[in-house]
Amino acid sequence: MKNIPWQERPENSKEVMWRYSMNPIIERDAIPSSNSIFNSAVVAFEDGFAGVFRCDNKAVQMNIFAGFSKDGIHWDIEHDPIVMQKGNTDMIDSDYKYDPRVVFIEDRYWITWCNGYHGPTIGIAYTFDFREFFQCENAFLPFNRNGVLFPKKINGKYAMLSRPSDNGHTPFGDIYVSFSPDMKYWGEHRVVMKTAPFEESAWQCTKIGAGPIPILTSEGWLMIYHGVINTCNGFRYAMGAALLEENAPEKVRYRTKPYLLSPSVTYEQVGDVPNVIFPCAALHDEQSDRLSVYYGAADTVVGLAFGKLSEVVEFTINNSL
Numbered sequence: 001m002k003n004i005p006w007q008e009r010p011e012n013s014k015e016v017m018w019r020y021s022m023n024p025i026i027e028r029d030a031i032p033s034s035n036s037i038f039n040s041a042v043v044a045f046e047d048g049f050a051g052v053f054r055c056d057n058k059a060v061q062m063n064i065f066a067g068f069s070k071d072g073i074h075w076d077i078e079h080d081p082i083v084m085q086k087g088n089t090d091m092i093d094s095d096y097k098y099d100p101r102v103v104f105i106e107d108r109y110w111i112t113w114c115n116g117y118h119g120p121t122i123g124i125a126y127t128f129d130f131r132e133f134f135q136c137e138n139a140f141l142p143f144n145r146n147g148v149l150f151p152k153k154i155n156g157k158y159a160m161l162s163r164p165s166d167n168g169h170t171p172f173g174d175i176y177v178s179f180s181p182d183m184k185y186w187g188e189h190r191v192v193m194k195t196a197p198f199e200e201s202a203w204q205c206t207k208i209g210a211g212p213i214p215i216l217t218s219e220g221w222l223m224i225y226h227g228v229i230n231t232c233n234g235f236r237y238a239m240g241a242a243l244l245e246e247n248a249p250e251k252v253r254y255r256t257k258p259y260l261l262s263p264s265v266t267y268e269q270v271g272d273v274p275n276v277i278f279p280c281a282a283l284h285d286e287q288s289d290r291l292s293v294y295y296g297a298a299d300t301v302v303g304l305a306f307g308k309l310s311e312v313v314e315f316t317i318n319n320s321l
Protein backbone atom coordinates (compact mmCIF):
# COMPACT_ATOMS: atom_id res chain seq x y z
CA MET A 1 0.00 0.00 0.00
CA LYS A 2 1.57 3.23 -1.06
CA ASN A 3 0.99 6.46 0.88
CA ILE A 4 -0.08 4.77 4.10
CA PRO A 5 -0.43 7.55 6.71
CA TRP A 6 2.67 7.41 8.88
CA GLN A 7 4.86 9.13 11.39
CA GLU A 8 8.01 7.63 12.93
CA ARG A 9 8.11 6.64 16.60
CA PRO A 10 9.03 9.69 18.72
CA GLU A 11 12.67 9.56 19.78
CA ASN A 12 11.87 9.44 23.47
CA SER A 13 9.28 6.65 23.10
CA LYS A 14 9.84 2.97 23.80
CA GLU A 15 6.17 2.06 23.35
CA VAL A 16 5.17 -0.58 20.81
CA MET A 17 2.50 1.81 19.47
CA TRP A 18 2.46 5.59 19.44
CA ARG A 19 0.00 8.35 18.59
CA TYR A 20 0.02 10.69 15.61
CA SER A 21 1.25 14.06 16.85
CA MET A 22 -1.54 15.90 14.98
CA ASN A 23 -4.37 13.90 16.59
CA PRO A 24 -7.28 14.06 16.45
CA ILE A 25 -7.37 13.76 12.68
CA ILE A 26 -11.16 14.25 12.56
CA GLU A 27 -12.75 16.80 14.83
CA ARG A 28 -16.24 16.43 16.21
CA ASP A 29 -17.69 19.15 13.98
CA ALA A 30 -16.08 18.09 10.70
CA ILE A 31 -19.50 18.18 9.01
CA PRO A 32 -22.27 20.70 9.74
CA SER A 33 -24.71 18.24 11.36
CA SER A 34 -22.29 16.38 13.60
CA ASN A 35 -22.20 16.32 17.37
CA SER A 36 -19.29 13.88 17.21
CA ILE A 37 -17.40 11.70 14.71
CA PHE A 38 -15.61 8.74 16.18
CA ASN A 39 -15.57 4.90 15.85
CA SER A 40 -14.99 4.84 12.08
CA ALA A 41 -13.48 2.62 9.39
CA VAL A 42 -11.21 3.27 6.40
CA VAL A 43 -9.74 1.25 3.52
CA ALA A 44 -7.47 1.82 0.53
CA PHE A 45 -9.63 2.96 -2.40
CA GLU A 46 -8.61 3.99 -5.92
CA ASP A 47 -5.51 6.18 -5.58
CA GLY A 48 -6.30 7.08 -1.97
CA PHE A 49 -8.68 6.00 0.76
CA ALA A 50 -12.38 5.71 1.44
CA GLY A 51 -14.14 5.32 4.73
CA VAL A 52 -17.39 4.88 6.56
CA PHE A 53 -17.73 7.25 9.49
CA ARG A 54 -19.86 7.17 12.57
CA CYS A 55 -21.35 10.61 12.93
CA ASP A 56 -23.85 11.28 15.68
CA ASN A 57 -25.89 14.35 14.79
CA LYS A 58 -26.98 17.13 17.09
CA ALA A 59 -30.13 15.22 17.97
CA VAL A 60 -27.66 12.45 18.86
CA GLN A 61 -28.99 10.10 16.24
CA MET A 62 -26.33 7.59 15.24
CA ASN A 63 -25.65 7.07 11.57
CA ILE A 64 -22.90 6.18 9.09
CA PHE A 65 -21.50 8.49 6.41
CA ALA A 66 -19.13 7.85 3.49
CA GLY A 67 -15.90 9.81 3.16
CA PHE A 68 -12.87 10.10 0.89
CA SER A 69 -9.25 11.05 1.39
CA LYS A 70 -6.05 11.30 -0.63
CA ASP A 71 -3.69 10.77 2.32
CA GLY A 72 -5.77 8.92 4.94
CA ILE A 73 -5.47 11.88 7.30
CA HIS A 74 -7.50 14.71 5.75
CA TRP A 75 -11.03 13.53 5.07
CA ASP A 76 -13.99 14.84 3.09
CA ILE A 77 -17.00 13.33 4.78
CA GLU A 78 -20.36 13.47 3.01
CA HIS A 79 -22.87 15.75 4.67
CA ASP A 80 -25.71 13.24 4.33
CA PRO A 81 -25.79 9.73 5.74
CA ILE A 82 -25.48 6.65 3.57
CA VAL A 83 -28.80 5.69 1.96
CA MET A 84 -29.17 1.94 1.69
CA GLN A 85 -30.71 0.16 -1.28
CA LYS A 86 -31.91 -3.42 -1.04
CA GLY A 87 -29.13 -5.99 -1.23
CA ASN A 88 -29.90 -9.68 -0.66
CA THR A 89 -33.17 -8.93 1.19
CA ASP A 90 -36.25 -6.68 1.24
CA MET A 91 -35.92 -6.15 4.98
CA ILE A 92 -33.47 -3.34 5.50
CA ASP A 93 -35.00 -1.76 8.62
CA SER A 94 -32.60 0.23 10.71
CA ASP A 95 -33.36 2.35 13.77
CA TYR A 96 -29.75 3.49 13.98
CA LYS A 97 -26.31 2.59 12.69
CA TYR A 98 -22.99 2.85 14.51
CA ASP A 99 -19.42 1.58 14.83
CA PRO A 100 -18.82 0.56 11.15
CA ARG A 101 -16.04 -1.71 9.87
CA VAL A 102 -15.05 -1.95 6.17
CA VAL A 103 -13.21 -4.66 4.23
CA PHE A 104 -12.54 -5.54 0.60
CA ILE A 105 -13.34 -9.20 -0.18
CA GLU A 106 -13.08 -10.64 -3.68
CA ASP A 107 -14.83 -7.99 -5.77
CA ARG A 108 -16.43 -5.46 -3.42
CA TYR A 109 -16.26 -3.60 -0.16
CA TRP A 110 -18.31 -4.99 2.71
CA ILE A 111 -19.51 -2.84 5.57
CA THR A 112 -20.62 -4.21 8.92
CA TRP A 113 -22.02 -2.07 11.70
CA CYS A 114 -24.12 -2.18 14.81
CA ASN A 115 -27.64 -2.01 13.35
CA GLY A 116 -30.72 -1.07 15.35
CA TYR A 117 -33.34 -3.76 14.75
CA HIS A 118 -35.34 -4.19 17.95
CA GLY A 119 -32.05 -3.69 19.71
CA PRO A 120 -28.48 -3.70 18.47
CA THR A 121 -27.41 -6.41 16.05
CA ILE A 122 -24.94 -6.71 13.16
CA GLY A 123 -25.89 -5.06 9.86
CA ILE A 124 -24.13 -5.95 6.60
CA ALA A 125 -23.96 -4.03 3.32
CA TYR A 126 -21.77 -3.93 0.27
CA THR A 127 -20.59 -1.24 -2.11
CA PHE A 128 -18.36 -1.07 -5.14
CA ASP A 129 -17.76 2.66 -5.13
CA PHE A 130 -18.78 4.16 -1.74
CA ARG A 131 -21.61 5.96 -3.59
CA GLU A 132 -24.23 3.22 -3.79
CA PHE A 133 -24.69 0.86 -0.86
CA PHE A 134 -26.72 -2.35 -0.73
CA GLN A 135 -27.94 -3.55 2.63
CA CYS A 136 -28.17 -7.29 3.31
CA GLU A 137 -29.76 -9.42 6.00
CA ASN A 138 -28.65 -8.75 9.52
CA ALA A 139 -26.09 -11.38 10.46
CA PHE A 140 -27.47 -12.29 13.86
CA LEU A 141 -30.38 -11.92 16.25
CA PRO A 142 -30.21 -8.99 18.61
CA PHE A 143 -28.29 -8.35 20.79
CA ASN A 144 -24.87 -8.18 19.25
CA ARG A 145 -22.14 -5.62 18.52
CA ASN A 146 -18.67 -5.39 17.02
CA GLY A 147 -19.23 -7.52 13.91
CA VAL A 148 -15.89 -7.74 12.10
CA LEU A 149 -15.38 -9.69 8.87
CA PHE A 150 -12.17 -11.52 8.00
CA PRO A 151 -10.68 -10.24 4.72
CA LYS A 152 -10.90 -13.62 3.00
CA LYS A 153 -12.87 -16.83 3.25
CA ILE A 154 -11.66 -19.36 5.78
CA ASN A 155 -12.14 -23.01 4.78
CA GLY A 156 -14.39 -21.83 1.94
CA LYS A 157 -16.70 -19.68 4.07
CA TYR A 158 -17.00 -16.03 5.01
CA ALA A 159 -16.02 -15.56 8.64
CA MET A 160 -17.12 -12.88 11.10
CA LEU A 161 -16.17 -12.04 14.66
CA SER A 162 -18.91 -10.64 16.87
CA ARG A 163 -19.76 -9.91 20.46
CA PRO A 164 -23.17 -11.06 21.70
CA SER A 165 -24.41 -8.60 24.27
CA ASP A 166 -27.51 -7.07 25.82
CA ASN A 167 -29.67 -4.08 25.01
CA GLY A 168 -27.86 -1.43 27.01
CA HIS A 169 -24.34 -0.50 27.96
CA THR A 170 -23.41 -4.13 28.13
CA PRO A 171 -21.55 -4.96 31.34
CA PHE A 172 -20.23 -8.25 29.91
CA GLY A 173 -19.17 -9.73 26.60
CA ASP A 174 -16.91 -12.25 24.87
CA ILE A 175 -15.79 -12.56 21.24
CA TYR A 176 -17.23 -15.29 18.97
CA VAL A 177 -16.60 -16.28 15.35
CA SER A 178 -19.34 -17.38 12.92
CA PHE A 179 -19.25 -18.65 9.37
CA SER A 180 -21.42 -18.20 6.27
CA PRO A 181 -21.45 -19.70 2.78
CA ASP A 182 -23.18 -16.66 1.28
CA MET A 183 -23.07 -13.59 3.60
CA LYS A 184 -26.72 -14.25 4.46
CA TYR A 185 -26.97 -17.32 6.67
CA TRP A 186 -24.56 -17.42 9.59
CA GLY A 187 -23.78 -20.40 11.80
CA GLU A 188 -21.09 -22.64 13.27
CA HIS A 189 -20.71 -20.13 16.09
CA ARG A 190 -17.57 -20.70 18.17
CA VAL A 191 -16.23 -18.83 21.13
CA VAL A 192 -12.88 -17.16 20.44
CA MET A 193 -11.93 -15.23 23.52
CA LYS A 194 -13.42 -14.30 26.87
CA THR A 195 -12.76 -11.42 29.22
CA ALA A 196 -9.56 -11.77 31.24
CA PRO A 197 -9.44 -12.46 34.97
CA PHE A 198 -9.36 -9.22 36.95
CA GLU A 199 -6.21 -10.20 38.85
CA GLU A 200 -4.29 -10.89 35.65
CA SER A 201 -5.27 -8.16 33.20
CA ALA A 202 -7.96 -5.91 34.60
CA TRP A 203 -8.12 -3.53 31.61
CA GLN A 204 -9.96 -6.30 29.71
CA CYS A 205 -11.91 -7.89 32.58
CA THR A 206 -15.43 -6.53 31.89
CA LYS A 207 -15.97 -6.92 28.13
CA ILE A 208 -13.99 -7.22 24.92
CA GLY A 209 -14.79 -6.66 21.24
CA ALA A 210 -12.94 -7.08 17.96
CA GLY A 211 -11.77 -3.84 16.34
CA PRO A 212 -10.16 -3.54 12.90
CA ILE A 213 -10.35 -6.21 10.18
CA PRO A 214 -7.87 -8.95 11.24
CA ILE A 215 -4.52 -8.91 9.44
CA LEU A 216 -2.94 -12.19 8.30
CA THR A 217 0.65 -12.54 9.55
CA SER A 218 3.14 -15.42 9.62
CA GLU A 219 1.94 -16.04 13.20
CA GLY A 220 -1.77 -16.15 12.33
CA TRP A 221 -4.49 -13.47 12.30
CA LEU A 222 -3.61 -10.34 14.21
CA MET A 223 -6.85 -9.28 15.85
CA ILE A 224 -6.70 -5.84 17.44
CA TYR A 225 -9.50 -5.48 19.98
CA HIS A 226 -10.84 -3.26 22.73
CA GLY A 227 -11.02 -4.31 26.34
CA VAL A 228 -13.06 -2.66 29.07
CA ILE A 229 -12.75 -2.32 32.82
CA ASN A 230 -15.65 -1.07 34.92
CA THR A 231 -14.19 1.48 37.30
CA CYS A 232 -15.80 3.55 40.05
CA ASN A 233 -16.11 6.26 37.38
CA GLY A 234 -17.57 4.05 34.66
CA PHE A 235 -16.19 2.04 31.75
CA ARG A 236 -12.64 2.57 30.49
CA TYR A 237 -11.79 1.28 26.97
CA ALA A 238 -8.23 0.30 25.97
CA MET A 239 -6.70 -1.52 22.99
CA GLY A 240 -4.93 -4.88 22.85
CA ALA A 241 -4.08 -7.56 20.28
CA ALA A 242 -4.38 -11.31 19.87
CA LEU A 243 -3.08 -13.85 17.36
CA LEU A 244 -5.63 -16.39 16.07
CA GLU A 245 -4.92 -19.56 14.11
CA GLU A 246 -5.13 -18.97 10.39
CA ASN A 247 -7.50 -21.81 9.53
CA ALA A 248 -9.22 -22.07 12.93
CA PRO A 249 -9.69 -18.50 14.18
CA GLU A 250 -11.52 -19.75 17.28
CA LYS A 251 -8.10 -20.84 18.54
CA VAL A 252 -6.20 -18.05 20.29
CA ARG A 253 -2.43 -18.49 20.13
CA TYR A 254 -1.41 -15.34 22.00
CA ARG A 255 -3.12 -12.37 23.58
CA THR A 256 -1.64 -9.25 25.11
CA LYS A 257 -1.68 -9.11 28.89
CA PRO A 258 -0.66 -5.41 28.94
CA TYR A 259 -2.65 -3.10 26.70
CA LEU A 260 -1.15 -1.58 23.54
CA LEU A 261 -2.79 1.81 24.04
CA SER A 262 -5.04 3.15 26.77
CA PRO A 263 -6.68 6.55 27.28
CA SER A 264 -3.92 8.85 28.46
CA VAL A 265 -4.08 12.07 26.46
CA THR A 266 -6.73 14.75 26.73
CA TYR A 267 -8.77 13.91 23.61
CA GLU A 268 -9.07 10.29 24.81
CA GLN A 269 -9.80 11.21 28.42
CA VAL A 270 -12.19 14.09 27.85
CA GLY A 271 -15.21 14.07 25.54
CA ASP A 272 -18.81 12.89 25.42
CA VAL A 273 -17.73 9.58 26.98
CA PRO A 274 -14.42 9.96 28.83
CA ASN A 275 -11.63 7.38 28.71
CA VAL A 276 -12.43 5.56 25.47
CA ILE A 277 -10.04 4.21 22.84
CA PHE A 278 -12.15 2.27 20.34
CA PRO A 279 -10.21 0.94 17.30
CA CYS A 280 -12.28 0.18 14.18
CA ALA A 281 -9.79 0.09 11.29
CA ALA A 282 -6.16 -0.57 10.42
CA LEU A 283 -4.06 -0.02 7.32
CA HIS A 284 -0.95 -2.09 6.73
CA ASP A 285 1.90 -1.75 4.27
CA GLU A 286 3.68 -5.06 3.91
CA GLN A 287 6.86 -3.66 2.40
CA SER A 288 7.58 -1.10 5.09
CA ASP A 289 5.98 -3.10 7.96
CA ARG A 290 3.90 -0.01 8.81
CA LEU A 291 0.63 -0.36 10.68
CA SER A 292 -1.78 2.56 11.13
CA VAL A 293 -4.75 2.12 13.43
CA TYR A 294 -7.81 4.41 13.42
CA TYR A 295 -9.67 4.70 16.68
CA GLY A 296 -12.53 6.63 18.20
CA ALA A 297 -11.39 8.78 21.12
CA ALA A 298 -13.76 9.58 24.00
CA ASP A 299 -16.76 8.95 21.67
CA THR A 300 -16.04 12.37 20.17
CA VAL A 301 -13.19 12.43 17.62
CA VAL A 302 -11.00 10.10 15.49
CA GLY A 303 -7.33 9.45 16.32
CA LEU A 304 -4.55 7.62 14.55
CA ALA A 305 -1.90 5.39 16.13
CA PHE A 306 1.13 3.76 14.53
CA GLY A 307 3.30 0.70 15.02
CA LYS A 308 5.43 -1.76 13.11
CA LEU A 309 3.36 -4.85 12.42
CA SER A 310 6.23 -7.24 13.19
CA GLU A 311 6.84 -5.49 16.52
CA VAL A 312 3.17 -5.66 17.49
CA VAL A 313 3.17 -9.39 16.64
CA GLU A 314 6.38 -9.93 18.63
CA PHE A 315 4.98 -7.93 21.56
CA THR A 316 1.80 -10.01 21.51
CA ILE A 317 3.80 -13.25 21.60
CA ASN A 318 6.21 -12.06 24.30
CA ASN A 319 3.58 -10.49 26.55
CA SER A 320 0.79 -13.04 26.30
CA LEU A 321 -1.78 -13.83 28.96
Ligand code: BMA
Pocket (backbone or CB within 6 Å): 039, 098, 099, 169, 170, 237, 273, 276, 278, 296, 299
Ligand atom coordinates in the same frame (compact mmCIF):
# COMPACT_ATOMS: atom_id res chain seq x y z
C1 BMA B 1 -20.04 0.91 23.41
C2 BMA B 1 -20.48 1.38 22.05
C3 BMA B 1 -19.38 2.22 21.42
C4 BMA B 1 -18.86 3.28 22.36
C5 BMA B 1 -18.54 2.68 23.71
C6 BMA B 1 -18.12 3.71 24.72
O1 BMA B 1 -21.08 0.23 24.06
O2 BMA B 1 -21.65 2.18 22.17
O3 BMA B 1 -19.92 2.86 20.30
O4 BMA B 1 -17.69 3.86 21.84
O5 BMA B 1 -19.66 2.00 24.20
O6 BMA B 1 -19.16 4.61 24.98
